[in-house]
Amino acid sequence: MMSTKPGETACQKILARLDSFLDHELVAENNQELIDHLQKCPPCAAEAEGRRNVRWRLQSAIREVPVPEGLESRVRRRLRQAIQPPVRFLNVMAVAAAMTVCFGSWVAYHVPGQRNKAPGQDSYLVVAAGPRTPQVPQVFGSAALPHQIDFMRME
Amino acid sequence: MSGSDGEVPPPYPGFPGGEPQSERSALERFEAEAMPHLHDLYRTALRVIGEKGHADDIVQEVYLQAWLSFERFEPGTNCRAWLYKILFHTVSHHRRKWFRMTLLKDTQEFLEANLVQPESVSEQVTDADILRALDEVPADYRSVVLLVDVEEFAYKEVAEILGIPIGTVMSRLSRGRAQLRKRLVKVARSYGIGKDEPKE
Numbered sequence: 001m002m003s004t005k006p007g008e009t010a011c012q013k014i015l016a017r018l019d020s021f022l023d024h025e026l027v028a029e030n031n032q033e034l035i036d037h038l039q040k041c042p043p044c045a046a047e048a049e050g051r052r053n054v055r056w057r058l059q060s061a062i063r064e065v066p067v068p069e070g071l072e073s074r075v076r077r078r079l080r081q082a083i084q085p086p087v088r089f090l091n092v093m094a095v096a097a098a099m100t101v102c103f104g105s106w107v108a109y110h111v112p113g114q115r116n117k118a119p120g121q122d123s124y125l126v127v128a129a130g131p132r133t134p135q136v137p138q139v140f141g142s143a144a145l146p147h148q149i150d151f152m153r154m155e
Numbered sequence: 156m157s158g159s160d161g162e163v164p165p166p167y168p169g170f171p172g173g174e175p176q177s178e179r180s181a182l183e184r185f186e187a188e189a190m191p192h193l194h195d196l197y198r199t200a201l202r203v204i205g206e207k208g209h210a211d212d213i214v215q216e217v218y219l220q221a222w223l224s225f226e227r228f229e230p231g232t233n234c235r236a237w238l239y240k241i242l243f244h245t246v247s248h249h250r251r252k253w254f255r256m257t258l259l260k261d262t263q264e265f266l267e268a269n270l271v272q273p274e275s276v277s278e279q280v281t282d283a284d285i286l287r288a289l290d291e292v293p294a295d296y297r298s299v300v301l302l303v304d305v306e307e308f309a310y311k312e313v314a315e316i317l318g319i320p321i322g323t324v325m326s327r328l329s330r331g332r333a334q335l336r337k338r339l340v341k342v343a344r345s346y347g348i349g350k351d352e353p354k355e
Binding site: 019020023025050051053054055057058059060061062063064065067068071072074075076078079080082083 | 178179182185186190193194197198201202207211214215218219222223276280282283285286289300301303304305309310325328329332335336339
């Protein structure tokens with residue numbers, strides 16, 4: 001049962017609970033008490049009707065507000081974009097990591113052997129297996145190069 | 156995830172970060188649950204924020220956030236209330252950045268407002284008048300009025316959505332409604348309705 005505070009009239013008590021009643025938030029027995037009161041009290045019934053009416057008008061006013069065209073497709077597009085990037089991003093990261101490792105090992109392997117590599121030999125392994133001494137390019141045939149001759153003369 | 160070996164499949168297999176195929180079907184389930192509430196969410200967002208472009212952006216963000224946390228959403232629970240919770244969370248996150256919202260302390264003068272006018276809103280008061288009157292109600296009250304009166308959430312759900320106690324929901328609701336009616340009475344009087352009423 002609803003208790004009445006000191007000095008509170010029956011109508012004040014009802015009005016204080018009217019919102020909860022209209023929102024179906026009162027327990028059943030309090031509902032009944034309110035219904036009984038509203039049936040015999042026109043001012044409170046009018047108040048209840050007024051509040052219901054505002055609510056109804058508000059609902060219908062808001063439901064008439066147009067929703068921008070294309071909002072739904074914008075939302076759907078964004079959701080699909082949200083799926084793609086993480087997967088793609090992971091793939092890209094994996095490829096990038098693999099390429100970094102490959103390039104790194106290529107550099108580590110080739111750069112120190114660069115000076116000893118003979119022309120025409122494109123692999124360090126071949127150079128390592130062949131003679132270590134610098135070889136004369138074969139552009140001038142088998143003859144010694146002019147600067148080599150000069151060098152021998154100075155000796 | 157196959158379910159063929161007698162195991163009960165998880166309610167929502169395939170989430171963001173999972174394999175694309177199941178992710179796509181999870182997205183379809185998400186959309187089936189969440190999309191029917193799009194228009195209501197937009198209209199609420201618009202009334203809370205007051206600017207169409209921002210409301211549009213916010214709604215997109217809400218759906219994105221909802222999708223990213225869909226994994227944590229329990230099937231069978233109230234999807235609508237969950238979306239609204241995300242909406243108000245997102246709004247409060249952007250509030251300082253975007254909006255100049257009326258603070259509650261400015262509205263203490265309305266605390267006494269309770270019984271306004273017993274008459275109904277006149278037919279001459281247009282929907283636009285009603286929306287304008289609602290927009291003038293302070294944001295914290297307006298949110299509760301929207302959630303209860305328009306979206307018809309229970310007090311308990313509103314408390315959960317806004318992260319406030321039920322008692323606060325009830326007091327904001329009654330003040331918000333009272334203010335709205337007060338403004339509507341004013342509008343009606345401007346049309347020459349109810350001028351003979353001595354109140355106000």
